Amino acid sequence: MCGIFGYIGKKNPLKACLKGLELLEYRGYDSSGIAGIVAGKIESCKEIGKLSCLKEKLTLKALEVAIGHTRWATHGKVTNQNAHPQFDSKQSIALVHNGIIENFDEIRTRLEKNGIVFSSETDTEVITQLISSNYEGNLADAVHRSLPFLKGHFAIALIHKDHPDLIIAAARECPLSIGTDDKCTESIVSSDPNAFLGKAFNITFLRNDEIAKIQKGKIEVFDSNFKLILKKTERLESASKAPTKEGFKHFMLKEIFEQPTTIQKAFLGRIEEQQVRFEELKHELKNVKSVLFIGCGTSAHAGAIGSLFLEDLAHIPAHYEISSEARFRVIPPETLVVAMSQSGETADTLSAIREIRAKGIKVLGICNVKNSTLTREADHCIFLKAGPEMSVCSTKAFTSQITVLYLLAQYLAQNKNLDELKQIPAHVQKVLDQAPLIQKIAQKYCHYSNFFFMGRRYMYPTCMEAALKLKEISYVNANGYPAGEIKHGPIALIDTNFPVIAFCSNKQTEDKILSNLQELKARGAPILALAPEHLTSVTKIADDVIWLPQSSDLLSPFASTIAGQLLAYYIALSRGCDIDQPRNLAKSVTVE
């Protein structure tokens, strides 16, 4: 999280920086700030809240060079003082940072003993003051002498009042891309290459304590021994226009409605002569004895469904694990680890794959964002092709993930029976057509503050995902539970104020979930069932039903997921929440 951006070149650096920050705001929106140099002095402006708050306050004009930041708070509350850029006490350096410095307290105490006075609670100020204390006229050299003292991970960009023609950048394990245009008239540093202002650029990525000296149209990179190195550049073609809401009230709703198309994009071109082919796979995946899916949040739930596909279709033992826990697991040889990530930048997932690959285990990434770190670090990477997902709450990426996972299972099983998948976009559309009805139901349920979501087999991860949607955007307590487990404790919570949302589409366990619903009804829980059309008996138990098209158990997560997404969306809408940018969250979480 946190987005950092810097610009030096022929355009107005302030305007360019603001534009870059707009494209990085998905990385955090607790506060934002910009600093630049005017006539040998650092000038800056910072403001808590979204970028729009900074824009309202901004009085800065012509800056010679500019760096900017959007913050997702880690160290220190959301205040102007803790917003980035941070400064040294001489006001000669301004620095923006993404990441965490684990030994910041120790360095701070040491610097304070030397008389340095701190003015924020951030670990970022510690980096700034440390670099300032090592500065003897050469800014890159001061950075080089400071980095070995830092424990943790970071991407930084900084300027010095005496060097208006220079930005220094450095990175360890956090994404940082740098690039110049073809005519060498401008240079950019950005947390995400997709924020490169829509022009063609020649870019490279910093890693392993590399340091870059960035000047107008010219970049030099030094390795951790401060030796000048030649880095391979990649061509970043001009990005297409930033997506718009196209008449929808929120990006989330637009992205929910895109799903008949995005699901098709995930499978079209990958089925040839009734067989699955992935052009991205450099060679066939052979000798896969077991599969471990890893991911965070929504991506972890997709992995959980993927593990069921693998076992049911390919008869390969499969599990899923939350990325931040995966590194502690024993992974048998010949396991294929599948790292799920929409953004390809989630720190927990990246750290896990680094450890897993270091043990000689192959990692297949499944990702939506091209050029992301996961795509560069995994052994293979399959793309979702879902297009940019703007809403923090992930929707279309999830259904594309499970489409790709279904194909992966069929691929490993070498199956030829793929016809049912082709009907899924139509099923999804059928649920979308019920949006007005789901909105009415949402209005009935929007006043409750606690929910149980429950399901069995395929509906278990599906209901966990639906509960996560509701939590993320409505700020109500919603827990996805295996329906069979509720009686072992959680049922104590049930009363007339505790609705149960029952995901009933898994045919194999239909009778059992109906019995579980009876047990909850007997204790007064309001019940909303998401049920396949044939399950008419559910009307005797549930207070409300959303009817879903029927499919095999394997493909049942699609329609149920869409209903869950719409339900969460309309509950959040009724509660007046900030749907696309919910409080405390960020689209891409780049700290552990």
Ligand code: G6P
């Ligand atoms: C954040 C987002 C979640 C997302 C998770 C994993 O926590 O708020 O919506 O599911 O990261 O993101 P990834 O990009 O790795 O799929």
